[in-house]
Amino acid sequence: MKSSTKYNAISTVAGAGAAVGMRRLVSAIWPADPPKNPAEPGVLWRDALTWAIVSSIGAGVARVVAHRLTASGWERLTGDIAPQQS
Numbered sequence: 253m254k255s256s257t258k259y260n261a262i263s264t265v266a267g268a269g270a271a272v273g274m275r276r277l278v279s280a281i282w283p284a285d286p287p288k289n290p291a292e293p294g295v296l297w298r299d300a301l302t303w304a305i306v307s308s309i310g311a312g313v314a315r316v317v318a319h320r321l322t323a324s325g326w327e328r329l330t331g332d333i334a335p336q337q338s
Contacts, residue, residue: 256335267315274314
């Protein structure tokens with residue numbers, strides 16, 4: 253297996269795991285029950301949009317951090333700069 257393929261796999265799994273973990277964290281600290289289905293009649297637009305924005309930003313930040321840490325770890329372990337993701 254090529255090193256770029258290995259790195260892409262590791263980085264993708266780390267990013268996805270971080271995003272899921274951040275979403276769970278945001279759900280845990282959300283002041284009320286987060287809207288599970290924004291299309292439900294009882295969900296206010298404000299609540300649906302706020303949840304979408306906060307959870308998306310959290311997941312995005314977590315993915316960036318995971319990718320940066322993965323690249324740093326790759327460089328430490330292999331001595332090579334992390335390959336570009338495809």
